[in-house]
Amino acid sequence: MFFHVKELQYNAKPSKPDPVYAKKLQEILGGQYGEMSVMMQYLFQGWNCRGNEKYRDMLLDIGTEEIAHVEMIATMIAQLLDGAPVNDQEDAAMDPAIGAVLGGMNPQHAIVNGLGAQPNDSAGYPWNARYTIASGNLLADFRANLNAETQGRLQVVRLYEMTTDPGVRDMLSFLIARDKMHQNQWMAAIEELEESQGAVVPSSFSPEHEISDVAYSFMNFSQGEESKTGRWARGSSMDGKAHFNYVQQPEANGQKPQLNPSPPYMHGTPPISDGGPAEMNH
Amino acid sequence: MFFHVKELQYNAKPSKPDPVYAKKLQEILGGQYGEMSVMMQYLFQGWNCRGNEKYRDMLLDIGTEEIAHVEMIATMIAQLLDGAPVNDQEDAAMDPAIGAVLGGMNPQHAIVNGLGAQPNDSAGYPWNARYTIASGNLLADFRANLNAETQGRLQVVRLYEMTTDPGVRDMLSFLIARDKMHQNQWMAAIEELEESQGAVVPSSFSPEHEISDVAYSFMNFSQGEESKTGRWARGSSMDGKAHFNYVQQPEANGQKPQLNPSPPYMHGTPPISDGGPAEMNH
């Protein structure tokens, strides 16, 4: 169960309205790596956590914090939209500054949301649940989380570069710091799990059931061998169980596929005799 | 530019048809972490790669291999659908085995695809491009890739458990081995980049512009302190620049938000006087 306090976790006060920037800021609210994504991802991972209370508690801690981040950004966006001009094109043509605002705004911020934040990204695309993962394997999911915080911080930093508003930058400075912590946090949790479980997920699958001779080979499917100089092509493997090797000319070891004709009740194309399909009922 | 050879990278031959399993196998073809996702993700990362030929070449190597994995699984699915029964419910009721098949099949495999594979997941949901990322920051993207190979291998292993068909298992054994390599590969590439760039992405953002006093704090937003015992709450941080600390009772440091009324041309709800909104034009 959850409780809400009125104050934000950190200030979210722009110096002045900027409806074009409001559109851009939507990316870290309702985008693929926005705060809604990490919020839902951590909460579902926590709720689905089976028998590891330390991790469940941690996931619900951070999932709950992320709701507060959604709240901060939504609040910021609503203020950036304060008094946005929605006049017609004629006025805009006379004042290039207004024209730039009108051309760059998300029209739904006015028409649909009445100058409020929306749960969409900066292209106006709605958030959807396929952005999240809760796999039931914590090491797998912590890698998803590290990725999310990595992409997320990168996007916040880029948005920091795209404004000079000190109030907006202040809030972003907070989020950038929290994302630094969260990258550190998932790296720590990953290290902890890798130590006991091994590096390859899932560690519980027996290696006997793998085609082991391709389990440590880098295959060169693209002309040129620049890829040969990478760490992935030489030295001991990262799981410490073998050595990487480089396959300069990978071979096709499978069959040349030939599918059976489909049954008549499927009304596919029948097998073709020389020069054209066989006689049909027509 | 690309070329195709007819033989598959590895065999994809089921022992017998199994249209219910064909539906499940769609997950690793067109699902969030299926082969289409990694194929598109690696190719776009390679094509967008700016000035690092070793990584560009490597990305196009593995992206090109993944097209072959899509091909193998599509071929397998088409064969699992061979001669699938599509009779009416009456027959099914008389033969529970047929009933189970009919109830468990994806009806689109027959109606839409004529017993062919489709670029969808096991729930019949179409693959979409938001499953992929190419951020222009390689360390960020390699973490996305490690996550994808981790979730992907976990799913293939689960599918291995869900069949006893030796032909299907043979193909999955190959994919499970390749995914082991690919997890190793991304771990190696990540280590290489972290060594020169540091662990927190993006490393090029100056720490002065962060609210540094929250950059290494774990915050306890969920009742109970089980989360305090994790690696993320004590010891030196993973980026080696500070120590983790645990905030037992996080405080709200932001403002209590109060938004301005919207302008009249937005036709929002006007500010409310005591007991109800102010007089309006009606």
Place this chain on the structure above:
Amino acid sequence: MFFHVKELQYNAKPSKPDPVYAKKLQEILGGQYGEMSVMMQYLFQGWNCRGNEKYRDMLLDIGTEEIAHVEMIATMIAQLLDGAPVNDQEDAAMDPAIGAVLGGMNPQHAIVNGLGAQPNDSAGYPWNARYTIASGNLLADFRANLNAETQGRLQVVRLYEMTTDPGVRDMLSFLIARDKMHQNQWMAAIEELEESQGAVVPSSFSPEHEISDVAYSFMNFSQGEESKTGRWARGSSMDGKAHFNYVQQPEANGQKPQLNPSPPYMHGTPPISDGGPAEMNH
């Protein structure tokens, strides 16, 4: 900012696993009118609320409660999936009960989520943000909310009919009661706002700018006049400003549209001379 307590708002304990019912229960978690929808809808309406603290506070109260409902249903689903069979089809064919389970389960519950809840509906379709609305007009949004609680309670009641598990029914009995309150709540809030603002949204648009002679007419576009006997076709209008009237044979009062040809640089079909399009460059 938000805090979490470990206990659920109400018990969510099934008597025994039932993975087929778990699939169905997803509807009220991640469906169009599931708990995720009302949670996000109320929170965004609260965060976007401009200058009406009573309503903002109320929206955040109920939005915060809804997070707890998401939590309860996710927890229930994870337990309904406990130990779900994921064996191959052969076993299933021998045991009709297992076959029914396998055919009726959502395969992603095993493959993707490792027997955990997912933020999707009962057809496996992911939750998306277009399910929610926050328009900046509270009366408009409270009608959206009343609709959501109405559809939602109807769905919970249907799910109650679809199980006999006393533990599941116990939780649903709680949700059904809360949805009764929430229908009552929105009706109360609507009445309060309608009293001061009038019944037609937005009330702030001047009637002079409407084509007033069609503002209270029911138009009979479908053969037969059964619709004439409804309340909407006679008596005073619900906003108390006019009388309904019934237009037996509505007329088309607009132009017969004729669009201009498109400019050459659009490469559309040029205007057609008698018998065929004009000469073109080919």
Place this chain on the structure above:
Amino acid sequence: MFFHVKELQYNAKPSKPDPVYAKKLQEILGGQYGEMSVMMQYLFQGWNCRGNEKYRDMLLDIGTEEIAHVEMIATMIAQLLDGAPVNDQEDAAMDPAIGAVLGGMNPQHAIVNGLGAQPNDSAGYPWNARYTIASGNLLADFRANLNAETQGRLQVVRLYEMTTDPGVRDMLSFLIARDKMHQNQWMAAIEELEESQGAVVPSSFSPEHEISDVAYSFMNFSQGEESKTGRWARGSSMDGKAHFNYVQQPEANGQKPQLNPSPPYMHGTPPISDGGPAEMNH
């Protein structure tokens, strides 16, 4: 079965082209609360109506009218796009007015639709069927309909404010009037059904099966008690069966969830012993 007449229900003639406004107008054509949504919603409700001919007829009357509204707006948009400039950026930079048009247009109006309307919203997002509901319960659906006409009229009014074109405003004045009628209509139909069925949907569910002591309680999950002063927190309930009460400090009455470990064939994270997960096969 349906028939079409060539004339529009009302005039749809802009005074002059305005491709930027054409983009905005898409919202009420293919948006969440646009005319396509109400058209499909009313038609499906009518087609699915079981045994209540008065309502079926009424739903098909209004559903058929809405097709005509889609037609009017599509026609308007095509004319607003007449001769839209699609030149390159260089020209645009020289003429700010053209630049504003180019920046503000939806590029698909030219590239994909050749200056025609598209079934998308103002952000370019395609209409989809999850915008509609037909639940089989008329009172539930009429509330959905009242909400749709409420949000819809609000959006049309906002679009009226965003243009000064007298031809566009004329058409919007017609739609605003029809939406006034349609709000009135659904209020009338709701009143009629509530009188016989009661206010809480579904009325056919027995109150004995509800946890009745939470069925009329407003719960204060958000710090501060502004919400206490609302109509929803005191006085008799809207269904006339009880009194509202205000729960100042809601309690968690459910269990503290603890899920069982997942079975080995799911390859989840095993239960953790002190300090880390138990030994695993690696």
Place this chain on the structure above:
Amino acid sequence: MFFHVKELQYNAKPSKPDPVYAKKLQEILGGQYGEMSVMMQYLFQGWNCRGNEKYRDMLLDIGTEEIAHVEMIATMIAQLLDGAPVNDQEDAAMDPAIGAVLGGMNPQHAIVNGLGAQPNDSAGYPWNARYTIASGNLLADFRANLNAETQGRLQVVRLYEMTTDPGVRDMLSFLIARDKMHQNQWMAAIEELEESQGAVVPSSFSPEHEISDVAYSFMNFSQGEESKTGRWARGSSMDGKAHFNYVQQPEANGQKPQLNPSPPYMHGTPPISDGGPAEMNH
């Protein structure tokens, strides 16, 4: 403007309920090539038609007919769902026939739609507007239409094979015949336009601006030369302007791409010196 008559265009009466078949039949209602798609596609093409009244009238004729087809199928589905069992799993396990029904039904037909049709496909995926096209070029669009009627008739025929219900088959026999007409219709319209415009769309683009030496070449990018024996690799081209030729070993004639480094404010990966990226700020 549109009018509705109560009678269906043709009978839609099943002999008995069949909720599993109802799910399958959704494909031709709300699927990619279902009746909703052709209905919306023809109507939008008609509404956007610029200056060719014969085609506009024809498009609105057939678009209006398709609304009636949506109506017939929706009516059929609602009847196939009559009295569908929605009991719990325990009963189902005891009666395999009921189990097959429960496992094969779309649960939303009960939970969301109360035994009514829904605007979705047979996988439960909602119809969306990206299924349609209205390009402003009639020859382009008539090819889209021929494709839609071709895929559509193929699907209806497959559904015919999947039932023995004489009532259902009767309705499908009508739709199959209409789809035969509609394939003929679009072939006729295409022939008419190709005669005046030429076969390659758009015919109005000057051949001088094409790289003409690849405009009639079949390129062999896949190992093996079976493709050489097709009509597309020899003889005169279909537009009658040249001869097909077969390129046995296509060459890459473009540059080897090398992208510039991204600017610092993008925080991408900097160019790599030998063995690793250059020094960075960390």
Place this chain on the structure above:
Amino acid sequence: MFFHVKELQYNAKPSKPDPVYAKKLQEILGGQYGEMSVMMQYLFQGWNCRGNEKYRDMLLDIGTEEIAHVEMIATMIAQLLDGAPVNDQEDAAMDPAIGAVLGGMNPQHAIVNGLGAQPNDSAGYPWNARYTIASGNLLADFRANLNAETQGRLQVVRLYEMTTDPGVRDMLSFLIARDKMHQNQWMAAIEELEESQGAVVPSSFSPEHEISDVAYSFMNFSQGEESKTGRWARGSSMDGKAHFNYVQQPEANGQKPQLNPSPPYMHGTPPISDGGPAEMNH
């Protein structure tokens, strides 16, 4: 299995950056009829091809070529984004040219992709697999392919008109020529199949099972008889089996639908007695 060569199939070098045009060019990369669509469509048709090696080989030839087209356009977009300005609005207001760029760019090109191409269309909507078809009937699918190349070439030609950059136009000239070949190719393959299979798909369905008296009738559902003058309304049918006829006043031959009431456990609206629904349990 696939191999990659480093050189592009044809040059993709813009004369100078143009981030606004980069947004537009996305349409033919990740749009409904972009190169990703034909690439996936041809590959899946090839992989699913049952027993017709000439067609399988041809499909994989062209599918493999299309991967190279995706590569070319992605490369072009990345270069068009070189050094794109992402400054704040204030600068933009002072320089209309920069303002036009900022207003017209896709913000995700900077925030999400770090100046790289993305697998989306020009409205920022992600590519999805419902854009493709592989039906198992080659004639059906070749019509889909002809449509795709037709719409695709039309879009490329429009994009050619929207730029004056000689480098961009050079690449488009190549694609326009290849699309001419591909239209020719599919016309050739269609002719070949129609000759042996007949023109109506599927030809294998027996005409006895159709309602033959509507199989060649054009029905006039829209007021006015302009449609009577088309080729589709007179003369022999395109399949050569009958003559077209024109039905001036089509009749409704089906039943007037009346659905049964839903069962009580569905909690729908009960049948209505005179003046309102029957007594209910409330």
